[in-house]
Amino acid sequence: MSVVIAGGGPAGMMLGLLLARNGVEVAVLEKHNDFVRDFRGDTVHPSTLEALDQLGLTERFHRLRHRKVTTLNVPLGGGLTSIEAFAGMKVKFPYIAFVPPWDFLNLLAEEAQRHPTFTLHKSTPVRDVIRRVGKVVGVRCEDGREFHADLVVGADGRNSAVRQAAGMQLHELGAPIDVIWFHLTRHEGDQEDHIFQLARGRGMVAIDRGDFWQCGYLIGKGGFDDCKARGIEAFRRDVAEVAPMFADRTGELASFDTMGFLEVQVNRLHTWHQPGLLCIGDAAHAMSPVGGVGMNLAIQDAIAAANILTRPLLDGTLDDGHLAAVEHRREWPTVLTQQVQAILQRQAFDRRWKDGQPPGLLRFLIQRTAIPRYLSGRLLALGFRPEHIQEIPK
Numbered sequence: 001m002s003v004v005i006a007g008g009g010p011a012g013m014m015l016g017l018l019l020a021r022n023g024v025e026v027a028v029l030e031k032h033n034d035f036v037r038d039f040r041g042d043t044v045h046p047s048t049l050e051a052l053d054q055l056g057l058t059e060r061f062h063r064l065r066h067r068k069v070t071t072l073n074v075p076l077g078g079g080l081t082s083i084e085a086f087a088g089m090k091v092k093f094p095y096i097a098f099v100p101p102w103d104f105l106n107l108l109a110e111e112a113q114r115h116p117t118f119t120l121h122k123s124t125p126v127r128d129v130i131r132r133v134g135k136v137v138g139v140r141c142e143d144g145r146e147f148h149a150d151l152v153v154g155a156d157g158r159n160s161a162v163r164q165a166a167g168m169q170l171h172e173l174g175a176p177i178d179v180i181w182f183h184l185t186r187h188e189g190d191q192e193d194h195i196f197q198l199a200r201g202r203g204m205v206a207i208d209r210g211d212f213w214q215c216g217y218l219i220g221k222g223g224f225d226d227c228k229a230r231g232i233e234a235f236r237r238d239v240a241e242v243a244p245m246f247a248d249r250t251g252e253l254a255s256f257d258t259m260g261f262l263e264v265q266v267n268r269l270h271t272w273h274q275p276g277l278l279c280i281g282d283a284a285h286a287m288s289p290v291g292g293v294g295m296n297l298a299i300q301d302a303i304a305a306a307n308i309l310t311r312p313l314l315d316g317t318l319d320d321g322h323l324a325a326v327e328h329r330r331e332w333p334t335v336l337t338q339q340v341q342a343i344l345q346r347q348a349f350d351r352r353w354k355d356g357q358p359p360g361l362l363r364f365l366i367q368r369t370a371i372p373r374y375l376s377g378r379l380l381a382l383g384f385r386p387e388h389i390q391e392i393p394k
Helices: 010-021 046-054 058-062 101-112 161-166 224-230 232-242 244-252 294-315 320-348 360-368 371-381
Strands: 002-006 025-029 067-069 071-076 079-084 096-098 118-121 126-132 135-141 146-148 151-154 170-172 177-185 195-199 202-208 212-220 260-262 267-269 277-279
Touching: 002 010, 002 135, 002 146, 010 025, 010 101, 010 118, 010 294, 046 058, 046 294, 058 101, 101 118, 126 161, 135 151, 151 161, 151 294, 161 277, 177 224, 177 244, 202 232, 212 232, 224 232, 232 244, 267 320, 277 320, 294 320
Parallel strands: 002 025, 002 151, 025 118, 151 277
Antiparallel strands: 067 096, 071 079, 126 135, 135 146, 170 267, 177 212, 177 260, 195 202, 202 212
């Protein structure tokens, strides 16, 4: 039996690699001509690192440009309080690796292409699904080409064309924030760690890209038009107030036209599957950027899907029950993760922050208990249901 996967992101590429590795005929359709996206998740967590290790990719992964992060820096009292997030955790790789996402996806693609049953089609955006007698049997692309398969997997992101074409319904959970993305020059002498600052309902994260900082400025939901209306000078002042270490270079922000905008979505499908069709990753559940766990959750979906679907695909016995089993296994970890993200969003972006101090409950938890370390370590390292790649008997 054959599989067509729409979307060459982390979920699609990992699932394609795992299926091809087990001898399933699989084609991945990526809408762009490469994997380079300026503002895309790049946090590779211990659960994903362990999956790469199972695939024998550890050495090749660590040859990629990357940085290891073991502590979380929380702004308190005008300074930063460090939380050793992974202390005491029984994981092989007790750190988060920041790696350019295009390098990570190219690594997966190169490994997948070693298997004769795998093909990758770039510049191939999907437009519609093809049905026959009530079952999805393939996809139709914008250039008119059709790809037929026994199973179609929608892994094409939070604005999934496959999901929309199939008429699948989302449960919208809402998010209180959006993100404005931009670059600032990295100066010699800048701290080497990634930066996260919060101030009175606003925040900014800055990711070290070597010669520049990739910055995400967090604003209230729907606030981008207000930012533009106030003008670029006011926005420069806002950035300097939230992240004073960048006050000397906010003049590099020439206009809003040079920035990216992410309308944060938090949602999940009521049902992840239809006959002949399964959605995973952001196509099934868009996550908040809080914690950077979205990519890793998507990869866990892919591993679970490969574990459950490979044998029935090889045997020609795949049915709706197998697709439902994937949803059943991955739904509650998704729900729990979204609930934790919602709590963190409400606390972290509470407008009662004052002089670098969070509201009382959050401050107490950080300073007086081990709860933040346990929750952050568990959520960031493994998630609520870590998956392990199963070896499928030939």
